Amino acid sequence: MTExxxxxxxxxxxxxxxxxxKLGIGPTRARRLQERFGSLDRAFVASESDLASVKGISxxxxxxxxxxxxxxxxxxxxxxxxxxxxxVITRVDPQYPxxxxxxxxxxxxxxxxxxxxxxxxxxxxxxxxxxxxHYGLETAKKLGYQLAYAGVPVISGLARGIDTAAHLGALAAxxxxxxxxxxxxxxxYPPENDALAAKIVESGGCLLSELPLGTAPDKRxxxxxxxxxxxxxxxxxxxxxxxxxxxxxxxxxxxxxxRQVFAxxxxxxxxxxxxxxxLLKDGAKLVEGVEDILAELEFLIxxxxxxxxxxALPANLTGDEEKVYAAIELDETPIDSITQxxxxxxxxxxxxxxxxxxxxxxxxxxxxxxxxxx
Numbered sequence: 001m002t003e004x005x006x007x008x009x010x011x012x013x014x015x016x017x018x019x020x021x022k023l024g025i026g027p028t029r030a031r032r033l034q035e036r037f038g039s040l041d042r043a044f045v046a047s048e049s050d051l052a053s054v055k056g057i058s059x060x061x062x063x064x065x066x067x068x069x070x071x072x073x074x075x076x077x078x079x080x081x082x083x084x085x086x087x088v089i090t091r092v093d094p095q096y097p098x099x100x101x102x103x104x105x106x107x108x109x110x111x112x113x114x115x116x117x118x119x120x121x122x123x124x125x126x127x128x129x130x131x132x133x134h135y136g137l138e139t140a141k142k143l144g145y146q147l148a149y150a151g152v153p154v155i156s157g158l159a160r161g162i163d164t165a166a167h168l169g170a171l172a173a174x175x176x177x178x179x180x181x182x183x184x185x186x187x188x189y190p191p192e193n194d195a196l197a198a199k200i201v202e203s204g205g206c207l208l209s210e211l212p213l214g215t216a217p218d219k220r221x222x223x224x225x226x227x228x229x230x231x232x233x234x235x236x237x238x239x240x241x242x243x244x245x246x247x248x249x250x251x252x253x254x255x256x257x258x259r260q261v262f263a264x265x266x267x268x269x270x271x272x273x274x275x276x277x278x279l280l281k282d283g284a285k286l287v288e289g290v291e292d293i294l295a296e297l298e299f300l301i302x303x304x305x306x307x308x309x310x311x312a313l314p315a316n317l318t319g320d321e322e323k324v325y326a327a328i329e330l331d332e333t334p335i336d337s338i339t340q341x342x343x344x345x346x347x348x349x350x351x352x353x354x355x356x357x358x359x360x361x362x363x364x365x366x367x368x369x370x371x372x373x374x
Contacts, residue, residue: 005074007090008043011065012072012212020282024061025065027105029056044068062254080213086185087112103231103257107210111185114206122234123153123178124262124293124337125254127247128162129240129272136240136272140165141172143237146290148175151295155232156201157182157225158193158207162239162247166194171203172373178232181209182225183217194347227248227257235296237287240274248275251284262287314361320344324352325372328362332369 001009007030014024033043036054042129043051044341058187064071079087085097089095090109097120100106104220115298124147140162144154148170158179170177179200185207188194199205209226211221226249230236236254238261241247253260263284265271280286287293317325320342327333327341339349353370356362363373 001041001044003039003092004090005265006039006044007092007108008077009068009071009072009074009104010040011090011107011187011210012074012077013068014212016236021026025061025108027108027218029054029061030108031370032056042126043117045279046071062152076096077213080186081111081227085092085187087116089116092268096250097232098229099233100228103227103228106231107228109210111211111213114201115186115204116206120232121153121156123232125145125229125233125236125250126157126162126166126359127156127229127236127238127241127250129242129247129273129275130159130163132161132165132240133266133272135266136162137165140239141169143264143290143293144169145173145175145238145292146178148173148177150290150294151175152294153205155180155229157222157229158189158197160190160193162241164193164196164234166239167200170205172198173201175283177203177205179205179207180225180228180232181217182205182211182221183209184211184213184215185209186213189217223249230254231257233259235262235293237262237293238284239264240241240266240272243274243278245275247366251279260285262293262296266290282313314359320348320352321356324349325356325361328370328372332371333363335368338370 009024010030014026030040032054034040037043037046048062048066051057051065052059060206073174088109088111091106095116099120099122123198126144128136128140144166148154153176154166154170155178156166158167158181167179175191177200179197183189188197228247230250236251236259238247238251253263261279261284262280263276264287265280266276285292323342323344327338335349339346342349353362355363360373362370364370
């Protein structure tokens with residue numbers, strides 16, 4: 001048994017028949033075993049008495065480790081993952097994200113569907129409530145778009161609400177987004193995001209989970225998932241969250257991991273914003289626009305690498321359409337600014353914008369303000 005195989009087997013032993021982790025090997029116990037025996041693979045051939053001498057390893061668990069072949073069918077799990085087109089990496093494999101190795105309880109194994117980066121660049125986690133306002137959804141999508149456009153991976157949990165909006169924003173910018181699931185990768189949750197998950201993979205991003213195949217989502221798996229979301233990031237952005245939102249768990253884990261916490265303010269009478277307001281009172285950085293996040297990133301990423309490359313124009317545009325489309329910024333752009341930037345007559349700009357709307361490339365907002373839709 002190699003050490004990589006030992007981590008894989010240990011991860012399969014996390015749940016018992018009831019789905020609880022009390023009789024399994026988690027990240028903390030694995031670390032103690034590795035420290036005690038020099039490597040995890042040596043722990044699997046140690047005696048029961050030696051295993052039971054390790055803190056957190058009961059006599060029952062020591063017996064379970066010695067008889068691992070009766071508990072964990074590693075060959076079946078590997079074949080199942082291969083049939084689903086998944087890659088499986090463990091803590092000792094070179095493809096394992098360095099940022100996760102830094103946290104207190106790094107996952108033993110990552111199941112990955114999609115592109116596995118050669119090196120995992122630090123991204124920004126965008127999280128928030130599942131039940132959110134229109135303002136929250138639009139803000140998450142806008143910030144996800146702008147982060148991805150600037151070359152920063154957008155990390156979230158594929159949940160309803162803010163997570164979904166952040167992923168969609170990153171995809172619209174043709175950037176990188178990673179989704180960390182709180183279930184096995186064969187158990188898509190929520191099921192309505194199956195198409196979104198496929199788009200993430202097709203776009204060059206990936207889906208991740210530490211949970212063995214067949215694991216259904218529950219109240220225990222989501223907090224486990226959240227520490228990976230924050231661990232992959234340099235900072236966590238909370239867009240909209242109530243006081244009891246799970247997004248605040250992610251924010252707390254980010255602080256414990258030494259990550260930056262950002263929060264978007266909301267209306268003072270909106271209960272869904274109270275969690276963000278509490279984070280701001282506790283010292284989170286207030287975010288009014290993507291520049292507030294990128295300013296912190298400058299300390300970690302050279303400025304030139306944060307400059308977005310020129311964005312390709314949609315195909316089959318006329319000369320006037322190209323000029324008008326290019327004049328629309330990432331943010332909402334007034335028609336007067338478009339006219340000034342293009343130098344075209346106002347009538348030409350208005351008719352061109354109408355054609356772009358009909359092609360579903362731009363959308364008009366109240367006040368003669370325009371945004372790109374792709």
